Amino acid sequence: MRSGARIHPAAGFSLTYDPSSSALMFTGIYAIVALCLVMPPPAFVGLGLTVPTLFASALGIERQSFIQYHMKRTTITLAFHGSILLVYVALMLVSVLDAEEASSNWVLRTGLLLISTAGAGMVLAALYWRGQGDWQFHPLSRRLRAFNPEWREVAISINHDLHREEDLLVSTVGGSKVVISDNWILRCSAYRLDLAHQHDSDIAIESSTFVRDPNAQAREPLQILTLRVTSVSRDGSTDEFLMKLRSSDYERLVEKVQRGVRNAGQVTVENDLGDRFLDALRAVVEENAPHELEVATAAEEQCVGCWSTAPNVKIASSCGSAATCPGSCFCRPMWCLGCLCRWFVSKQPDVDPARWMSGTAPCPTCRKRFCVFDISPVVIAGAAQAAAPLYSVPGDGDHSAEQPVNQPTSPTPSPQAHASATAAGAAAAAGEEQSE
Numbered sequence: 001m002r003s004g005a006r007i008h009p010a011a012g013f014s015l016t017y018d019p020s021s022s023a024l025m026f027t028g029i030y031a032i033v034a035l036c037l038v039m040p041p042p043a044f045v046g047l048g049l050t051v052p053t054l055f056a057s058a059l060g061i062e063r064q065s066f067i068q069y070h071m072k073r074t075t076i077t078l079a080f081h082g083s084i085l086l087v088y089v090a091l092m093l094v095s096v097l098d099a100e101e102a103s104s105n106w107v108l109r110t111g112l113l114l115i116s117t118a119g120a121g122m123v124l125a126a127l128y129w130r131g132q133g134d135w136q137f138h139p140l141s142r143r144l145r146a147f148n149p150e151w152r153e154v155a156i157s158i159n160h161d162l163h164r165e166e167d168l169l170v171s172t173v174g175g176s177k178v179v180i181s182d183n184w185i186l187r188c189s190a191y192r193l194d195l196a197h198q199h200d201s202d203i204a205i206e207s208s209t210f211v212r213d214p215n216a217q218a219r220e221p222l223q224i225l226t227l228r229v230t231s232v233s234r235d236g237s238t239d240e241f242l243m244k245l246r247s248s249d250y251e252r253l254v255e256k257v258q259r260g261v262r263n264a265g266q267v268t269v270e271n272d273l274g275d276r277f278l279d280a281l282r283a284v285v286e287e288n289a290p291h292e293l294e295v296a297t298a299a300e301e302q303c304v305g306c307w308s309t310a311p312n313v314k315i316a317s318s319c320g321s322a323a324t325c326p327g328s329c330f331c332r333p334m335w336c337l338g339c340l341c342r343w344f345v346s347k348q349p350d351v352d353p354a355r356w357m358s359g360t361a362p363c364p365t366c367r368k369r370f371c372v373f374d375i376s377p378v379v380i381a382g383a384a385q386a387a388a389p390l391y392s393v394p395g396d397g398d399h400s401a402e403q404p405v406n407q408p409t410s411p412t413p414s415p416q417a418h419a420s421a422t423a424a425g426a427a428a429a430a431g432e433e434q435s436e
């Protein structure tokens with residue numbers, strides 16, 4: 001279409017076409033799409049518009065050949081992202097620029113075509129060069145040679161170590177993924193794969209930031225830890241690198257690595273909202289009226305949630321509220337405190353953590369609703385008053401020497417218990433308000 005103005009015969013107003021404005025609009029739309037392809041948002045990830053999904057047939061399966069998979073992935077990603085600009089130039093020349101204007105300036109059109117052709121040739125040359133000799137010219141093979149001149153032996157060792165998915169710690173933050181096995185620490189980004197051997201690595205926490213999780217409905221921000229991984233004995237032959245990890249994965253990281261983690265930045269690693277609420281909920285349950293249980297019954301059964309400890313809590317009608325907790329639960333003690341607390345948290349709405357403590361949940365067995373004041377700690381009948389309580393949380397230590405305790409029973413919780421629950425609920429959501 002030739003640029004200029006035309007008078008509409010019926011309406012009497014002018015319609016103007018400006019090639020420069022059309023090109024500007026196309027550039028803006030293309031830039032947004034290109035940015036989403038380079039850094040895919042959750043919507044694009046859900047639609048499968050990512051390099052690993054679009055080129056899944058060429059990449060293969062990650063857990064079968066981890067090193068070869070990421071050699072191909074980084075190469076294809078580099079070529080795919082590099083071709084985005086070339087496609088833009090080609091589309092601008094073919095469909096956007098005004099034909100009459102472009103023909104009058106054939107030098108510009110010819111120059112853009114040459115640049116596009118040269119760029120495409122460079123992308124194809126990079127693909128061909130990296131894939132030569134079974135990927136021996138790939139930058140990742142150079143990093144593997146720092147551990148052994150026969151880099152393929154190192155690749156086989158890593159592939160075998162990462163084949164057992166149940167033994168891996170995998171944490172994804174943004175566009176990078178951290179994979180930690182029994183022997184290796186790996187960080188996968190868009191264009192490279194960094195790696196270090198656990199026996200030769202020093203891991204130090206440098207800083208932390210709080211971000212919003214776009215995939216979650218909760219308002220609670222996530223704490224992201226930045227850790228530096230440095231080789232101890234290779235004197236710069238291997239590259240140090242930074243990796244990001246969710247604070248919720250920090251405990252498992254400490255259990256997984258062999259040399260420990262240094263807190264060089266004196267960073268306070270905070271528990272997530274669910275863990276903080278569990279601590280507050282345990283404090284409320286300690287104040288509730290206990291439920292007496294015979295010694296023989298307590299020793300015979302195991303918690304149906306974890307099968308690692310005896311049932312130490314029972315759902316009883318103690319709150320006295322027929323509106324929120326109608327009916328009574330007559331189920332025998334089947335759960336430990338930790339498992340029942342996690343069940344209670346899982347039934348609370350994510351969007352309003354401040355109201356979790358005043359919420360209710362259905363009994364896992366009979367579906368009668370209960371609140372935090374209905375969770376009674378189990379004690380063994382006839383035990384000494386000064387002994388320790390029976391209930392405990394798996395993983396808190398060795399509780400084989402703990403003894404039950406008798407406490408006076410009461411039909412309803414005291415006003416002090418209600419005040420304690422209110423304060424505990426506020427404390428569980430304090431981290432959110434401080435971060436905001």
